[in-house]
Amino acid sequence: MDAVFTAEQDEIRRTVREALTGTATDAPEGHDRDLWARLARRLGLPGLTLPAVYGGTGRPLTDLAVVSEETGRALLPSPLLATAGLAAPLILALGTPEQRSGLLPRIADASLTCTLAVPGSLADALALTGDNTTGTWAGGGRAGGIQARETGDGWTLYGEAPQVLDGHSAGLLVVAAHTGGFPRSRALLFLVDADAPGLTRTRLATPDGTRPRAALQLRHCPAALLGADDGARVPGVLAATGRAAAALLAAEAAGAAAGALSRTVEHLRAREALLGHRLADLYVHVQGARSAAYYAAWAPAAGALALAAGLEAQRTVAGEAVRLAGGITGPEVRRYGERAAADELLLGPVHRLRDAAAERAGLFVVEGHEGTSARCPRPPVPAVGAAPVAVVRGLSGA
Numbered sequence: 001m002d003a004v005f006t007a008e009q010d011e012i013r014r015t016v017r018e019a020l021t022g023t024a025t026d027a028p029e030g031h032d033r034d035l036w037a038r039l040a041r042r043l044g045l046p047g048l049t050l051p052a053v054y055g056g057t058g059r060p061l062t063d064l065a066v067v068s069e070e071t072g073r074a075l076l077p078s079p080l081l082a083t084a085g086l087a088a089p090l091i092l093a094l095g096t097p098e099q100r101s102g103l104l105p106r107i108a109d110a111s112l113t114c115t116l117a118v119p120g121s122l123a124d125a126l127a128l129t130g131d132n133t134t135g136t137w138a139g140g141g142r143a144g145g146i147q148a149r150e151t152g153d154g155w156t157l158y159g160e161a162p163q164v165l166d167g168h169s170a171g172l173l174v175v176a177a178h179t180g181g182f183p184r185s186r187a188l189l190f191l192v193d194a195d196a197p198g199l200t201r202t203r204l205a206t207p208d209g210t211r212p213r214a215a216l217q218l219r220h221c222p223a224a225l226l227g228a229d230d231g232a233r234v235p236g237v238l239a240a241t242g243r244a245a246a247a248l249l250a251a252e253a254a255g256a257a258a259g260a261l262s263r264t265v266e267h268l269r270a271r272e273a274l275l276g277h278r279l280a281d282l283y284v285h286v287q288g289a290r291s292a293a294y295y296a297a298w299a300p301a302a303g304a305l306a307l308a309a310g311l312e313a314q315r316t317v318a319g320e321a322v323r324l325a326g327g328i329t330g331p332e333v334r335r336y337g338e339r340a341a342a343d344e345l346l347l348g349p350v351h352r353l354r355d356a357a358a359e360r361a362g363l364f365v366v367e368g369h370e371g372t373s374a375r376c377p378r379p380p381v382p383a384v385g386a387a388p389v390a391v392v393r394g395l396s397g398a
Contacts, residue, residue, distance in 0.1 A: 012063055016039070020073075030169040036110050046084050046109070047105075048084065049061055055109060066251070068252040069258075075210050079169070086115065090174050113166065116164075116165075117173050118137055119160060122163070123347045126239065128246055145177070148178065156198075156220045157198075165212075168214035169212070171193075171194050175189065175191075175192050175223065189227075192224075196222055199221045211343065246296065249347055250289065250306040253340075268324060278324070285317055288313065289312070292306040293309075308353040314340040315344065318339070322334055322337050
């Protein structure tokens with residue numbers, strides 16, 4: 001892994017930061033459609049990692065992580081994670097040639113936004129906090145979750161997804177549903193248009209308006225199967241998508257933590273001597289999370305652990321920023337705390353991300369004398385050591 005950013009990545013960062021300077025963090029529709037279109041024209045942002053044959057630019061995931069870090073720093077309400085991080089990779093991996101050629105160019109030119117809707121935990125569906133091969137996150141048995149039924153001319157869906165990222169504004173929904181009885185029980189993915197009959201979308205009131213979510217109800221809603229009827233492939237593709245999405249959200253969390261720290265430093269320069277070591281500790285948190293995020297963008301298998309580090313840094317820095325400067329900065333810093341809570345609800349919590357990664361790696365398990373095994377408690381995480389006070393003087397540009 002080359003830890004040095006390329007000239008193209010530096011230019012992407014500069015362009016995105018410049019475009020986001022002074023942007024509002026409130027968007028009644030969930031995101032600024034004009035800004036999203038401008039970013040698409042200037043950077044090809046929605047299709048940054050899509051192949052050129054579908055209108056994308058074929059850049060590596062690391063480039064999209066650079067963008068995510070900047071959108072996190074600005075707390076930008078954006079369909080980037082839902083569209084480019086979740087839905088587009090699923091369509092690319094599972095879609096038929098007709099579905100890919102019909103949908104991906106529209107995603108790349110920002111004329112179509114998408115999201116992934118699952119009735120259970122999104123983190124479970126993406127195999128970030130457990131095994132997703134059972135399909136229970138999509139529903140099971142005769143009721144619960146979202147059920148799919150094949151009809152003479154297609155499929156219909158029935159059920160609910162209570163927490164869907166950008167679910168109120170996305171033009172296309174990739175919906176996970178359960179179908180078939182024993183022994184052909186399986187979870188599949190379906191495409192549902194935003195204006196499909198039988199679909200009701202209700203935006204939820206959440207503490208963080210920059211991370212909008214919606215509740216979906218599907219009542220005999222027509223849908224198109226994404227790709228082939230191959231339930232065996234779906235868990236693996238979801239897991240691969242989850243690892244990459246975790247790296248993007250980790251980068252975004254690191255950017256948000258850096259933004260919170262930068263705003264705090266701006267308001268505390270007069271008290272630098274007193275608070276220097278505390279701010280330096282927060283800087284170490286940010287840089288550690290940032291390093292983990294970019295490593296995961298290069299090696300997505302580390303996505304869950306990088307996300308845990310990013311979410312923890314975001315929560316720690318935002319909470320400390322509120323304590324240190326909340327009375328001075330007002331809602332500016334508090335918004336970072338609200339985003340931290342929303343992100344952990346989206347793909348967390350941190351302890352489940354780490355526990356699942358430890359299970360996969362076979363850590364904290366010891367074999368008994370007669371072949372039995374038991375989990376050992378996780379050792380305490382050492383506190384971050386104090387960094388030199390001098391480093392604080394450069395924090396506002398972190």
